[in-house]
Amino acid sequence: MADRTTVIGNRLGSMAVIDVTTHGATGDGTTDDHAAVMAAIRQAAGGGGGTVFFPAGEYALSDSIGNGADGFSGVWLLGDGERAARLRVTTNVAPISGRWVESRIENLKVDANFQGSSGFDVDLDKSYVRHCWVVGWTGCGIRLNANTEGLLNWIDDNFIEQATGYGIYTTYRFYDSWIVNNNIGSTGPNLSIEAGPVRVLANHLDGEPQHNIELRGNKQLTIIGNICEGARREAIVFTMPSWLESDDEQVAIIGNNITNGGKGAPNAYPAIGIYSIDAERRAKGFNVTGNFIANTDDGAGWSYAVDARHVDDIAIAGNQWDNNGYSIAPVRAEGRNVGIAGNTSGNRASPVRRTVATLSAGDTFEDSPGAEYVYLLAPGVTGVALPTAAGNTCRYTVKNISGAAVTLRAAREQKVDGKPDFAIADGASAGVISDGANWWTL
Numbered sequence: 001m002a003d004r005t006t007v008i009g010n011r012l013g014s015m016a017v018i019d020v021t022t023h024g025a026t027g028d029g030t031t032d033d034h035a036a037v038m039a040a041i042r043q044a045a046g047g048g049g050g051t052v053f054f055p056a057g058e059y060a061l062s063d064s065i066g067n068g069a070d071g072f073s074g075v076w077l078l079g080d081g082e083r084a085a086r087l088r089v090t091t092n093v094a095p096i097s098g099r100w101v102e103s104r105i106e107n108l109k110v111d112a113n114f115q116g117s118s119g120f121d122v123d124l125d126k127s128y129v130r131h132c133w134v135v136g137w138t139g140c141g142i143r144l145n146a147n148t149e150g151l152l153n154w155i156d157d158n159f160i161e162q163a164t165g166y167g168i169y170t171t172y173r174f175y176d177s178w179i180v181n182n183n184i185g186s187t188g189p190n191l192s193i194e195a196g197p198v199r200v201l202a203n204h205l206d207g208e209p210q211h212n213i214e215l216r217g218n219k220q221l222t223i224i225g226n227i228c229e230g231a232r233r234e235a236i237v238f239t240m241p242s243w244l245e246s247d248d249e250q251v252a253i254i255g256n257n258i259t260n261g262g263k264g265a266p267n268a269y270p271a272i273g274i275y276s277i278d279a280e281r282r283a284k285g286f287n288v289t290g291n292f293i294a295n296t297d298d299g300a301g302w303s304y305a306v307d308a309r310h311v312d313d314i315a316i317a318g319n320q321w322d323n324n325g326y327s328i329a330p331v332r333a334e335g336r337n338v339g340i341a342g343n344t345s346g347n348r349a350s351p352v353r354r355t356v357a358t359l360s361a362g363d364t365f366e367d368s369p370g371a372e373y374v375y376l377l378a379p380g381v382t383g384v385a386l387p388t389a390a391g392n393t394c395r396y397t398v399k400n401i402s403g404a405a406v407t408l409r410a411a412r413e414q415k416v417d418g419k420p421d422f423a424i425a426d427g428a429s430a431g432v433i434s435d436g437a438n439w440w441t442l
Contacts, residue, residue: 017051018044020059027057027085034061037087041065041075049074054085054108064093064121069147071099071123079108083133088113094121099148104128112137119160124174125150131157139165141186145174153177160184162207166192172217179203189214190228196221206230212261217241221251228256232264234273234302240283247276249285260297267327270307274314282335284312294323305330305346312336319343359384369393376401377424383407389414389434399429414438 018040021027025036037052037059044050045067052075065077065087077096079085087095088111095110100122110119110132119134120142127150134141141160144153150173160167162185170179172195179200184190185207191200193213197220204227205212212228215221215238228235235258240247253272262269271293276282286308293305305321308314312335321330322344330346340348355366356374359381366373367387374397377384381402388411400406408422408430416422416432416439424430431442 016047017053019053019055021055025054025059027055027059029058029060029088031060032062032090033059034063034065037061037065041072041077044075045072049102051076051078054079054087056080056084058086058088061087061089061095062091064089064095064097066096066098066100066122068098069123071101072103073101074103075100076104076106077108078104078106083107083109083131085109086111088136089115089117092116094118094143097121099123099125100127101125101150102127104130105132106130107132109133109135111135114138114163118143118165120144121146123148123150124153124177126152128154128156129158130154133159133161135161135163137163137165140169141166141184142168144168144170146171147173149173149175151176155179155182157181158183160186162186164188166190167205167207167209168192170194170198174198185209192216193218193221195219198222199224201225203227204229208232210264211235211237212258213237215239215251217244217247218249218251221249223251223253224255226256228258229260230263231261233262233269235261235271237273238275238283238286240276240281242277244277245281247283249283251285252287253289253291254287255290256292258291258293260295260300262295262302263297263299266299266301267303269302270304270332271302271321271325272306272308274306274308274311276310279310282310282312284314284335286311286314288314288316288319290318291320293319293321293325295325296323300324301327303328304332306333307331308333308335308338310334312338315339317342321345365396367392367394373397375399377406379403381406383409383421385409386411386414386416386432386439389437389439391436392434394434396432397429398424398432400424400426402426408432408439410439417441 020040023036023039025033086109092115094117113136118140119137166188167184167186167190169192183204189211190205190209191213194216196218200223202225206229213236305326354372358376377400410416
């Protein structure tokens with residue numbers, strides 16, 4: 001029969017693997033395996049990096065797996081089967097903590113055992129937390145970079161089981177990274193993110209959270225393709241930090257499915273809330289595009305689909321929110337340079353385009369749909385032809401400064417005030433509109 005090293009080697013190819021059981025870990029759920037697990041990790045780190053393998057079992061831990069601020073580098077913690085290795089602490093510590101550089105933590109069930117701590121409390125740098133199941137946590141399912149900076153990290157394909165607190169909580173020290181494909185339940189925000197750049201992609205955010213996504217002052221954030229369900233207040237909320245005088249965010253909220261929220265106080269909160277400090281201290285730089293906002297559950301309801309008071313440089317476009325997605329109005333947006341268009345309702349009318357021009361003899365009227373034209377009739381003009389009235393939505397104002405009376409002529413088989421033409425005395429003016437078939441003066 002092949003020995004354990006050979007079996008693991010067959011699973012992982014030629015990669016050097018350290019089995020925690022070779023250091024005395026039992027995985028029986030009772031014996032304290034902390035010292036054995038740490039010995040295996042130190043062997044991997046001390047050899048310049050390696051994979052630490054956890055066979056199926058339950059590993060009781062009297063302390064956290066980690067090395068504090070000194071951390072580990074080049075280490076891969078890997079569980080057997082389909083998350084068949086459970087790391088369960090027996091005291092009030094996070095099962096996995098400390099600094100991890102160019103490392104990977106994967107396919108483990110991480111159990112804080114309701115002792116009072118987070119599942120992960122880690123400072124990552126160019127590292128992965130992938131395909132883990134986090135249970136029994138308090139405060140945070142995964143807390144990221146509370147102490148040191150790190151970038152190019154992936155939080156990918158994890159299941160954070162419903163518990164009390166934040167699902168994933170980042171600080172400004174976690175940036176240029178990805179939070180993708182996770183399923184998160186929590187009572188606090190499913191995701192609470194500070195700073196950026198961060199990509200938040202294709203997560204399923206649910207349970208009974210206060211918010212699905214909480215933004216605490218950000219820069220270059222991309223939020224795409226998430227399912228946001230069951231928030232007690234706003235599904236997605238941005239709050240400008242109180243210590244800033246202005247804030248340029250560059251936040252894109254695109255293609256998310258936002259449903260059944262506002263359950264803590266129906267119709268009191270918007271689905272997406274973007275909040276500056278006040279009218280003087282303002283945030284700017286948001287794109288809210290292509291989201292689906294709806295409520296089908298009893299007791300769910302939002303005031304607005306999007307509420308963005310005192311927010312500048314914001315585009316709100318192409319959203320669908322007419323399946324009970326708001327109770328007051330689709331949008332409340334009070335800011336400078338606000339574009340609202342292409343949504344299923346609540347769009348702002350485009351400003352009327354006005355053209356002022358002087359017509360000389362032989363010039364003709366323009367007829368761009370919905371435009372407003374003001375024409376000054378120059379000396380030498382004795383008559384001008386109106387365009388066809390059929391389907392014409394323009395408004396014309398004609399001022400005669402030619403020095404003599406001028407005739408306005410309708411197109412063939414059309415009329416002006418019931419007649420083929422209309423005379424404008426020198427110095428007079430006339431407004432002209434179409435009813436779709438003929439012209440009328442105002």
